[in-house]
């Protein structure tokens with residue numbers, strides 16, 4: 001049954017899923033039917049990961065077992081560290097992450113995706129080890145040794161401790177944990193779709209996640225959080241915002257961190273991230289980038305309101321990480337640390353009734369052209 005061509009599959013349902021839902025008109029995001037605001041106020045990233053993977057909030061003993069399993073699988077093989085050491089320091093950490101995750105699967109063979117118990121451990125390993133890889137890449141690209149996980153620390157606190165080799169302020173760990181909840185899942189976004197295409201060939205979960213990491217890197221998707229901070233630094237101060245926006249939009253440019261295929265209002269995640277900015281800056285001092293961002297959101301509305309283009313999840317997230325002293329190149333890897341949970345949830349869900357993704361195309365070329373010998377070509 002032929003369908004009309006929809007560029008970028010805009011508006012085309014490619015899967016049926018019970019994992020998350022977005023109401024783009026009302027700005028509502030739910031994970032397994034629970035509003036993301038309620039999860040940010042009451043849950044943790046690991047409890048939310050469990051919810052996404054298995055479809056329900058865990059009872060006490062299941063949560064503590066899952067947290068223990070993830071905690072005890074944070075370490076990575078020394079050969080992964082050696083692999084990271086061989087990569088150019090000037091390379092982007094997303095490339096290093098993708099290489100390391102693809103290699104990770106080589107250490108856990110027997111990845112028959114029909115084996116549910118094996119799938120549980122693959123999910124645990126990926127959720128547990130991706131932060132360790134990101135932190136190792138972050139330190140080794142500056143010539144520093146990687147810092148092993150600290151088992152007594154929670155997920156977000158441990159990640160910051162592996163980054164900075166010291167235990168973070170409790171409020172930083174809490175704010176990062178909420179950021180991870182907000183980035184964990186978002187229906188059929190490009191990186192989830194990329195992972196599902198790979199999963200539909202029955203490739204192993206490490207390869208699935210490596211595919212998703214590749215898609216997330218792009219500046220139109222997860223890479224936007226880094227582009228936003230770059231843009232704010234380029235603008236330099238609030239008084240320059242209007243001239244920048246005018247110039248950018250006049251030349252048909254895009255404001256990074258704005259717009260969304262689904263949301264026609266301000267991304268509910270941006271609303272929460274902005275609140276986290278204010279909490280962080282109240283305790284740790286102001287951020288010049290935040291002042292510029294607030295002015296940019298105000299000025300952009302004059303130009304983009306009519307197109308229903310508002311800040312998305314990437315607009316305020318980098319400002320938080322920047323205040324914590326995290327390099328800009330790590331913003332998208334941090335997005336990946338969280339989204340591994342959503343990618344794996346979709347992987348597990350699709351396995352139940354898998355069908356190879358193999359869409360059609362509209363052929364726009366010629367037919368029956370002759371082969372011309374090279375000496376007769378013009």
Ligand code: SDX
Nearest residue numbers: 186189220221222224254255256257258259260261312314
């Ligand atoms: C994420 O899908 C997800 O759920 C993704 C995500 C997730 O959690 O997984 O939410 C995370 O990726 C958020 C998006 C991060 N990307 C950016 O911030 C990059 C900037 N945004 C744009 O590139 C754009 O808004 C997209 C890619 C996000 C969505 O683009 P669409 O839906 O393909 O829309 P489009 O590019 O066709 O634009 C429609 C119109 C165009 O104007 P016209 O040609 O019709 O006059 O809106 C304009 C665009 O020029 N437009 C923008 C704009 N985004 C769209 N104009 C200025 N600045 C922008 N950011």
